[in-house]
């Protein structure tokens with residue numbers, strides 16, 4: 001999105017570096033991501049959201065702003081299709097029993113992308129597209145989406161609010177972009193467990209909230225598959241926001257999600273990278289997340 005932008009290719013390089021340094025790299029089975037089809041994207045997005053990307057691509061070297069923080073370059077359409085395609089392919093592989101779970105190291109992220117429009121660094125809502133794929137193509141009746149990015153996943157909420165097949169649990173710093181997720185009631189929000197927390201909230205408080213609010217709701221929902229919007233910008237070293245989580249907190253949260261998946265979902269989890277902009281903290285946190293997904297302790 002431009003050399004100044006925190007959502008940069010260096011993020012995936014930082015993850016790769018830490019996977020190598022940790023020794024985890026050699027234990028992973030890797031797949032390249034296919035492109036999603038427009039029909040798969042349209043399970044979540046209106047045609048105007050697709051055309052906002054496809055029909056607005058600038059020429060070589062140029063940038064087209066969708067909003068102040070969200071820009072397109074000449075490659076953005078294919079990059080967005082490939083990010084969503086990874087989430088779909090991971091869902092297919094996990095449903096086929098090839099893997100218990102999968103992590104998609106993808107960008108651009110997705111959870112702010114609304115059905116009608118890209119926003120907030122996000123072009124298409126990768127996690128929502130994968131969840132709809134699991135429901136519509138694989139015929140699942142109940143899925144859960146767990147979002148631990150520091151920002152509220154407004155696009156995902158908009159895609160699924162009021163849909164009893166989907167339980168979404170999240171915490172997020174509030175007030176903070178996109179300033180949503182704090183409406184208190186209404187039938188459309190009955191499947192949303194939103195936990196807004198103030199700046200400087202630390203990991204132990206987050207763990208207590210997860211224990212008290214997420215886990216009972218997840219057990220009651222009995223999801224057949226769990227999707228994780230895995231943002232690591234709640235890390236205390238990440239300056240895009242002001243929460244105080246560390247790698248061990250991401251590991252703990254992930255292990256609780258693995259517990260739920262093991263009990264209700266045959267272990268099935270697809271996790272997709274969302275935010276995380278301090279490169280060192282991002283790489284270390286992804287390693288902690290993957291160790292927990294692999295139950296390596």
Ligand SMILES: [Zn+2]
Nearest residue numbers: 149151233275
């Ligand atoms: Zn974020």
